[in-house]
Amino acid sequence: MTGRPAATGMAAADPAGLADRLARLGDTTRDLARAAFEDTVRIGVTGLSRAGKTVFLTSLVHNLIHGGRLAALSAAAEGRLIAAMLRPQPDPAMPRFDYEAHLAALAGDPPAWPDSTRRSSQLRLSLSYRPGNFLVRQFRGQAVLNLDLVDYPGEWLFDLALLGQSYADWSAEVLADCRRPPRARLAADWVALVDATNAGAAADDATMRQAAAAYTAYLTAARDAGTGLSRLGPGRFVSPGELAGSPMLAFAPLALPTGGRARRGSLWAAMQDRYDLYRDRVVRPFFRDHFARIDRQIVLVDVLTALNHGQAAVADLGAGLNRLLKAFRPGRNSLLSALTGRRVETVVFAATKADHLPADQHDRLADLLRRLLFERINQAAFQGAAVSTLALAALRATRQTRARLDGAMVECLTGHTLADGREVVAWPGEIPARPQDIPADGGTLVDIRAFRPPPGAPGDARGMAHLRLDHALDRLIGDRLA
Amino acid sequence: MTGPTPKPRPPKPGPRVLAPDDPAIVAAPPPREDAAVAETPTADGHRFAKGQTRSGLRLGALALIAAGSLILAGLAVDTVWTIEAMIARAPLIGWPMAGLAALLLAALAGLAAREVAALARLDRLTGLQATARSAVATPAADTAEATLAGLERLYAGRADLAWALGRYRERREDAVDPLDRLALFEAEVLVPLDRRAVDAVAKSAGTTAVFTTLSPFVAVDMVVTGWRNLRLVREIAVLYGGRPGLAGAVAVIRRIVVSIALTGGLEASDGVIGQTLGGGLAGRVSARLGQGVVNGLLTARIGLGAITSVRPMPFVRARPARLADMGRAIAERLSLRLSAAERTGDR
Structure with missing residues (x-):
C-alpha cells in the first residue's frame, strides 16, 4: 500500500476530497471531448532545485521545434514528425514557462545557464505528425498531439506527503532528521530554539513567526549550502511564490510529547491549525489541479553534484527522492481512471548533466540512479507503469x-x-x-x-546539441506518435 | 553494465584538469577495422570465415565437373588443331583465326577475374554484415566503430552518396552511444538507399505483373520474369555496394530463395492477405491478370529478399519495406498500364 499515497485514502472520507473527485471528473469529460479531435498528453517535468528542469524544458521545446537532432524519437526518425509549434496553454491561470527568456540567457554573451525557477509553470507544444499505423492513416492523414508540459519544483512533492501526515507525525520526523548529521550542523540554531519552546504554552503570534523564521532560515541555509541536501520542506517555505509573508507559512515543527494531545489555545494547537490550513489550501489544490492530471512524468536528478559531495549527499538524495516519489500513482490507465484518478503511465528517471561525465561512464551513471531509486522503480513497474532510467544532457556543453x-x-x-x-x-x-x-x-x-x-x-538550426534527450522523448511520447 | 565478467583492471587515475594543449591529450586513434572484422563472432556464436558455408565436393558435382572439363578440353583441342591446320594450309585465314582465339581467351580470363573480384567484394559485404549484425545485437563501442569505419570505406568513392556521407560525418558527434551511431548512419546513408531499392523493386514488380498479364506466351514470360528478377537482384546489390557479377547475383538469389523458404511461414501473415486478395480478386476478373499479380508479388518478394540479404547492416531503427507496401505499387502500375492498353485498344 505504500504506492497509493495516503492522500487518496483520506480524500474518500472527507467532503473536500469528494469535491476534488467531481472536479477531476469534469476535467476528464472535457479532456475526452477534446481528445476526439486532438490528442493531448500531460507531461510532468520535475526534479529538485538545480536538477536542470529549466534547461531540460527549453532544450526539449527547441529540439522539437527544430527537429534535426531527434534520431531516437521514432516518429522523427521515420520522417513522420511534420512540425511543432507553441500554442496557448489550456490553463490561463497558471504561469507560462518563459521559453523565450531562458533561450535568450543561453544565447547570451557570455552564455549563462538560466536562473532557476521556483514555481510551477506550463507550456503547450503542439506536434503535427503523420500516424505510422496504416489503418489510422486512412482516417487521419495528419494528426495533432498536444504536449502540455507542466514544470513544478520537486520540493512541492515533499508536501504531498503532508496530505497523509498529521502535524505531530511531521514534527517528529523533521526533528529527528535535524538532530542527525549532515543536517545537525545547519539546523543547530533552530533545534536550540525548538528545545527552548514549550509546546503547551499559550499561543502567541510573535513566537510562531519567530519559530517559522528560524525554520525557514535553516531550510534556506541547507539549500544554499551546496551540500546537495534534498528533502527540504514544506516546499513553499523554500520557494514561497505568491505566498511570501502569508500567515499560512507561519508555522514550524515543535518538540511534542508522544501520544499527547493539543490543548485548546496552546502553541501546539495553533501550529496544528496552520499546518492543516497549509495542507488544505496550498498542497491539496496543487495536487488536484496539476499533479493528479499528469499522464507521463520525467524526474530529473542531479546525481553528479551529489557525487561531488560524497556518500552522505548521495544517500540523502536517494532518501529524498524515494520519499518524494511516493506521491506518484504509477500504473496503467483504464476507463475507470476517470473515477479513481488518473495514473502516471510512464515514468522516466533521468540523471541530468551527463555531458559533465565522459560517455563511457554514462551506463554507470544510469546504473547508480537505478540503484538509488530501486525501491520506487520496482514498485512503479509492478503497478504497470513503464519505468526507465537514463543519463541525459539537455544541452551539451562539452x-x-x-x-x-x-x-x-x-x-x-x-x-x-x-x-x-x-x-x-x-x-x-x-x-x-x-x-x-x-x-x-x-x-x-x-x-x-x-x-x-x-x-x-x-544558434543551430537543427536544435540544441544534447545527449539522449531524444531517447527520453521517445520513452515519454513515442507511443503516442505511433 | 560493463559486461558479464568484469576483468580486474588497473584503477583509473584521479580527477584532474588539463590545458587544451597539454601533451597528455591524444587524438583519437583510427578504429582498427580489419582486426575487429576478422575476429567478430557472428550472432550464432560461430566465427565468420571465408568458405565455411561451402560443404565438401559431392560425387555428382565431381562427375559434372569432370564431364564439363572433358567437353571443354575437347573443344579446346579441336580449336587448336583446326587453327594449326588452317595456318599450315592458308596462313592468311589461319593467323587471324589464331588472333581471334587469343582474344577469346583473354576476354574469358578477364571475365573470370571480374567474377572473382565481384565475389570477393560480395564476401567483404557479407563480412561487414556479420560485424554489423553483432554490433547491433550487442552494442559495444569497438564493434560499432569497426562497422562504421567499414561502411564508410565501402561507400567512400560513391558520388551519389557523398552528400549523405557528409551529413553523417557532420552529425556523428551528436550520438555517443554505439547503437545511436549505427542508427545515425542508417538514417543518413542507408535509408536513402533503401528508398531507391524499394523503388526499384516496386518498378520491377509492376513491370513483371504487366508483362505477365499482357504477354501471349507463358514460356516467354517465364523466361523474361526470370531474367528480370536476376537483373533486379544485381541492381539492388550494386546499389548497396556489392557490385556482384553473374555468379554473385546467382549466389544472392540462392540465399534469397533459401531465406524465403525458411521465413515463408512467418511472412505469410502479411503476404497471404495481399496474395489471396490481390491474386484472387484479380483472378476473378481474368486468369491472366491473377497470374500477373502473383508473378509481380513474387518479384517483389525476391527484391525485398535481396534488400535484406545485401544491405550491409541489419535494420536498426528504420522500418523495412513489407510485401504489403508493394501490393499497392503493383496494383497502381497494373491499372495504369491496363487502362492505357484499353484506350489504345491493343489488348
Missing part, C-alpha cells in the same frame, strides 16, 4: 577528448569552465558503480567540473 594519464587512456571532456569561461580538458575521474563505494569526501575520487553552456548554444 566535447569528448582522449588523454593518456599515468599510462591509462581515458576519455576526457573539453569545455569552458563555468567560473571564467576558460577552455579546459577535464578528466573527472571514474565514478563508482555502487552507492556504497562512494567515498565520504567525494572530491578525491571524482571531481565533476561545472561547465558553461557552449558559445552560441541555440
Whole structure:
C-alpha cells in the first residue's frame, strides 16, 4: 500500500476530497471531448532545485521545434514528425514557462545557464505528425498531439506527503532528521530554539513567526549550502511564490510529547491549525489541479553534484527522492481512471548533466540512479507503469577528448569552465558503480567540473546539441506518435 | 553494465584538469577495422570465415565437373588443331583465326577475374554484415566503430552518396552511444538507399505483373520474369555496394530463395492477405491478370529478399519495406498500364 499515497485514502472520507473527485471528473469529460479531435498528453517535468528542469524544458521545446537532432524519437526518425509549434496553454491561470527568456540567457554573451525557477509553470507544444499505423492513416492523414508540459519544483512533492501526515507525525520526523548529521550542523540554531519552546504554552503570534523564521532560515541555509541536501520542506517555505509573508507559512515543527494531545489555545494547537490550513489550501489544490492530471512524468536528478559531495549527499538524495516519489500513482490507465484518478503511465528517471561525465561512464551513471531509486522503480513497474532510467544532457556543453594519464587512456571532456569561461580538458575521474563505494569526501575520487553552456548554444538550426534527450522523448511520447 | 565478467583492471587515475594543449591529450586513434572484422563472432556464436558455408565436393558435382572439363578440353583441342591446320594450309585465314582465339581467351580470363573480384567484394559485404549484425545485437563501442569505419570505406568513392556521407560525418558527434551511431548512419546513408531499392523493386514488380498479364506466351514470360528478377537482384546489390557479377547475383538469389523458404511461414501473415486478395480478386476478373499479380508479388518478394540479404547492416531503427507496401505499387502500375492498353485498344 505504500504506492497509493495516503492522500487518496483520506480524500474518500472527507467532503473536500469528494469535491476534488467531481472536479477531476469534469476535467476528464472535457479532456475526452477534446481528445476526439486532438490528442493531448500531460507531461510532468520535475526534479529538485538545480536538477536542470529549466534547461531540460527549453532544450526539449527547441529540439522539437527544430527537429534535426531527434534520431531516437521514432516518429522523427521515420520522417513522420511534420512540425511543432507553441500554442496557448489550456490553463490561463497558471504561469507560462518563459521559453523565450531562458533561450535568450543561453544565447547570451557570455552564455549563462538560466536562473532557476521556483514555481510551477506550463507550456503547450503542439506536434503535427503523420500516424505510422496504416489503418489510422486512412482516417487521419495528419494528426495533432498536444504536449502540455507542466514544470513544478520537486520540493512541492515533499508536501504531498503532508496530505497523509498529521502535524505531530511531521514534527517528529523533521526533528529527528535535524538532530542527525549532515543536517545537525545547519539546523543547530533552530533545534536550540525548538528545545527552548514549550509546546503547551499559550499561543502567541510573535513566537510562531519567530519559530517559522528560524525554520525557514535553516531550510534556506541547507539549500544554499551546496551540500546537495534534498528533502527540504514544506516546499513553499523554500520557494514561497505568491505566498511570501502569508500567515499560512507561519508555522514550524515543535518538540511534542508522544501520544499527547493539543490543548485548546496552546502553541501546539495553533501550529496544528496552520499546518492543516497549509495542507488544505496550498498542497491539496496543487495536487488536484496539476499533479493528479499528469499522464507521463520525467524526474530529473542531479546525481553528479551529489557525487561531488560524497556518500552522505548521495544517500540523502536517494532518501529524498524515494520519499518524494511516493506521491506518484504509477500504473496503467483504464476507463475507470476517470473515477479513481488518473495514473502516471510512464515514468522516466533521468540523471541530468551527463555531458559533465565522459560517455563511457554514462551506463554507470544510469546504473547508480537505478540503484538509488530501486525501491520506487520496482514498485512503479509492478503497478504497470513503464519505468526507465537514463543519463541525459539537455544541452551539451562539452566535447569528448582522449588523454593518456599515468599510462591509462581515458576519455576526457573539453569545455569552458563555468567560473571564467576558460577552455579546459577535464578528466573527472571514474565514478563508482555502487552507492556504497562512494567515498565520504567525494572530491578525491571524482571531481565533476561545472561547465558553461557552449558559445552560441541555440544558434543551430537543427536544435540544441544534447545527449539522449531524444531517447527520453521517445520513452515519454513515442507511443503516442505511433 | 560493463559486461558479464568484469576483468580486474588497473584503477583509473584521479580527477584532474588539463590545458587544451597539454601533451597528455591524444587524438583519437583510427578504429582498427580489419582486426575487429576478422575476429567478430557472428550472432550464432560461430566465427565468420571465408568458405565455411561451402560443404565438401559431392560425387555428382565431381562427375559434372569432370564431364564439363572433358567437353571443354575437347573443344579446346579441336580449336587448336583446326587453327594449326588452317595456318599450315592458308596462313592468311589461319593467323587471324589464331588472333581471334587469343582474344577469346583473354576476354574469358578477364571475365573470370571480374567474377572473382565481384565475389570477393560480395564476401567483404557479407563480412561487414556479420560485424554489423553483432554490433547491433550487442552494442559495444569497438564493434560499432569497426562497422562504421567499414561502411564508410565501402561507400567512400560513391558520388551519389557523398552528400549523405557528409551529413553523417557532420552529425556523428551528436550520438555517443554505439547503437545511436549505427542508427545515425542508417538514417543518413542507408535509408536513402533503401528508398531507391524499394523503388526499384516496386518498378520491377509492376513491370513483371504487366508483362505477365499482357504477354501471349507463358514460356516467354517465364523466361523474361526470370531474367528480370536476376537483373533486379544485381541492381539492388550494386546499389548497396556489392557490385556482384553473374555468379554473385546467382549466389544472392540462392540465399534469397533459401531465406524465403525458411521465413515463408512467418511472412505469410502479411503476404497471404495481399496474395489471396490481390491474386484472387484479380483472378476473378481474368486468369491472366491473377497470374500477373502473383508473378509481380513474387518479384517483389525476391527484391525485398535481396534488400535484406545485401544491405550491409541489419535494420536498426528504420522500418523495412513489407510485401504489403508493394501490393499497392503493383496494383497502381497494373491499372495504369491496363487502362492505357484499353484506350489504345491493343489488348
